[in-house]
Amino acid sequence: MSSRDIILAQVRVNQPPASDLPKVPLFAADLPSPWPQFQASLRRMGGQILDCPDGVNLNALLSQHFPQAKIIASVVPEVTGNFSVLQGEDPHRLAEVDVAVVRARFAVAETGSVCFTEQELVVNALAYLAQHLVVLLDVNEIVGNLHQAYQRAEFQMARYTVLHSGPSATADIEGTLVHGAQGVRSLSVIAYQRLPNVV
Amino acid sequence: MKPVDQSAAADEFIADVQHERFHDHHLWDLRKGRDQARDHIPEWEMLRQLASDIKAHTLTHLADYLEEFERKATANGVQVHWAQDAQEHNRIVGEIFAARQVKTVIKSKSMLTDECQMRPYLAERGITVIESDLGERIQQLDDDQPPSHIVVPAVHKLRGDVAKLFARTIDSDPNNDDPKVLSEAGRQSLRPHFLAADAGMTGANYLIAETGSFVVCTNEGNADISANLPPLHVASVGIEKLIPRIEDLGVFIRLLSRSALGSPITQYTSHFRAPRDGGEMHIVLVDNGRSARLGMADFWTSLKCIRCGACMNTCPVYRRSGGLSYGSVYPGPIGVILNPAIDLHRYRALPFASTMNGSCTSVCPVKINIHEQIYQWRRIISEKQELPLLRRTALDVAAKVLASPALFRRVIAGVDQISREFPRALIYNPLNAWGLQREIPDAPKATFHQWWAKNRGADHE
Numbered sequence: 051m052s053s054r055d056i057i058l059a060q061v062r063v064n065q066p067p068a069s070d071l072p073k074v075p076l077f078a079a080d081l082p083s084p085w086p087q088f089q090a091s092l093r094r095m096g097g098q099i100l101d102c103p104d105g106v107n108l109n110a111l112l113s114q115h116f117p118q119a120k121i122i123a124s125v126v127p128e129v130t131g132n133f134s135v136l137q138g139e140d141p142h143r144l145a146e147v148d149v150a151v152v153r154a155r156f157a158v159a160e161t162g163s164v165c166f167t168e169q170e171l172v173v174n175a176l177a178y179l180a181q182h183l184v185v186l187l188d189v190n191e192i193v194g195n196l197h198q199a200y201q202r203a204e205f206q207m208a209r210y211t212v213l214h215s216g217p218s219a220t221a222d223i224e225g226t227l228v229h230g231a232q233g234v235r236s237l238s239v240i241a242y243q244r245l246p247n248v249v
Numbered sequence: 250m251k252p253v254d255q256s257a258a259a260d261e262f263i264a265d266v267q268h269e270r271f272h273d274h275h276l277w278d279l280r281k282g283r284d285q286a287r288d289h290i291p292e293w294e295m296l297r298q299l300a301s302d303i304k305a306h307t308l309t310h311l312a313d314y315l316e317e318f319e320r321k322a323t324a325n326g327v328q329v330h331w332a333q334d335a336q337e338h339n340r341i342v343g344e345i346f347a348a349r350q351v352k353t354v355i356k357s358k359s360m361l362t363d364e365c366q367m368r369p370y371l372a373e374r375g376i377t378v379i380e381s382d383l384g385e386r387i388q389q390l391d392d393d394q395p396p397s398h399i400v401v402p403a404v405h406k407l408r409g410d411v412a413k414l415f416a417r418t419i420d421s422d423p424n425n426d427d428p429k430v431l432s433e434a435g436r437q438s439l440r441p442h443f444l445a446a447d448a449g450m451t452g453a454n455y456l457i458a459e460t461g462s463f464v465v466c467t468n469e470g471n472a473d474i475s476a477n478l479p480p481l482h483v484a485s486v487g488i489e490k491l492i493p494r495i496e497d498l499g500v501f502i503r504l505l506s507r508s509a510l511g512s513p514i515t516q517y518t519s520h521f522r523a524p525r526d527g528g529e530m531h532i533v534l535v536d537n538g539r540s541a542r543l544g545m546a547d548f549w550t551s552l553k554c555i556r557c558g559a560c561m562n563t564c565p566v567y568r569r570s571g572g573l574s575y576g577s578v579y580p581g582p583i584g585v586i587l588n589p590a591i592d593l594h595r596y597r598a599l600p601f602a603s604t605m606n607g608s609c610t611s612v613c614p615v616k617i618n619i620h621e622q623i624y625q626w627r628r629i630i631s632e633k634q635e636l637p638l639l640r641r642t643a644l645d646v647a648a649k650v651l652a653s654p655a656l657f658r659r660v661i662a663g664v665d666q667i668s669r670e671f672p673r674a675l676i677y678n679p680l681n682a683w684g685l686q687r688e689i690p691d692a693p694k695a696t697f698h699q700w701w702a703k704n705r706g707a708d709h710e
Contacts, residue, residue, distance in 0.1 A: 057534075058316065060536070061540045061543060064549075065312065068310060069305045074303075160503075174473070174477040174525060178470050178477065179478070196498075197496070197499035201496070205498075205520055210519070213514070213519075214516070218468070218469055219469065219516050223408055223411050225404075228433075231470065232383075233517070234470070
């Protein structure tokens, strides 16, 4: 017998008497207004909101917030950037990126999370190797809590789906919170409506 | 192997007052953070019940769900392996790496690979494994010390310890012990390892049968880089980590980080379903004693554990004795009930490292009856004659005394007299464990029984 069959046989012999699988409620009654709640949660997780008044050019806004940034890799049509990210390329090249600009698939108000799949990231490692991450979010695409988030099709369909809740963080040395542990040093969200012709 | 002497190891930790005090206070802060997080969720107790029930259902149908998981994962292009024990796990991982000429591996925190002693095994075969979680990396740099806590592996160290260690190992400034500076030094020293690694390894917090996917929760993003940068990703996971459906994740993700550190979620919650373009993904499903524990009527619910560490943060014994004193990858209350199932002789002292206050049980997000299982282990250890001599003798005497009311009254009166009249040196000696770290309370002038006979005896007898 293979190890697989031995393990499964032993599990079957030892399984305690069957119990039922409960239904999981959505706990969606009385949820606070999504956008204000999202902002509060994101700040708590160490992320920031960049205000983008109507008519302000996104490229200008970014160079104002990241004056030191030499390499800006944008995978959204709204921002130009100066570094191309190509599907299927070797992710190691992304190690030199200072700022990466990505659009969130959706967001979760409860936890201040933004969601990406491999489609938004183009190359998954982009969201970790860059020094700073800037996220465009359509405020109409915020769900109230994690139960609602897990109703979304991405978790069934995408190869990789990730919830980012603020920047990389550690508190491994005497419990002191430090941002920029291994991944990005900062995560900034800009409320910016999805272009109608971009899926 | 020699039995772990938790109490003696704890004495070493306690001897350093600064370390003990920080450890105690910091972990209690995490416990308080957990309470505050709970207070923000009106349905908290419902979530705990749901989590416990989902795990119970999964574990009582585990074989079917494992098969479903394997089927779905395979269909997604993931290669699934099965390991009966630690040795087989290490052999499988070693073979995957050997076949692809892997020399360096960047690995995120995984209690399971520590449980399997994988690093030394691979090292003997010329494969270097670098820990990418800062806390775990600190432990690795410190002469391969094991983690002392399952969520914050280096929590027993103070900033000065890390400054000295980093100065010695990664050439940082020995005179700068600012945690921000030290964390940055850690980041800078790990970055080249991420970029140079031939393969990445992670564990998993949850396996989902419905989709054949798995979830990894970290704050540093280290698992995401390990998984998304090198062309090969190997995940080692215990078979008890399964849950049936994606929707079940809502319950567990809401509970995990809140129970662990008090934060609503970890910074990164990654769902891996299939390898990326040009990448390769393997999952090693590990039993290593889990299926046997499933058959232990009093102990199988310990398999519900989601490794949040809440029981450690709240445990008065763990907070004051330090995780390394447990001599196991799994310290604290959960380790106290997991380890004896693995090796009763070696871990026979652990169930006595508890005050039985039940705090571990009340904070457990999946409602494991931890303190009741601790009690059950004490019974087994006593029945199997695994008690140390001093404790066995004391309990034999206690059994005789407690069995006879007349003898009990004579002994109590005698002990009270001794504690009133004997010199301190005779009372506070190594044979009296109760007097080691505390003052014995003043004995009353009369026992309750004497008081009753004098004041009420005539009316009621």
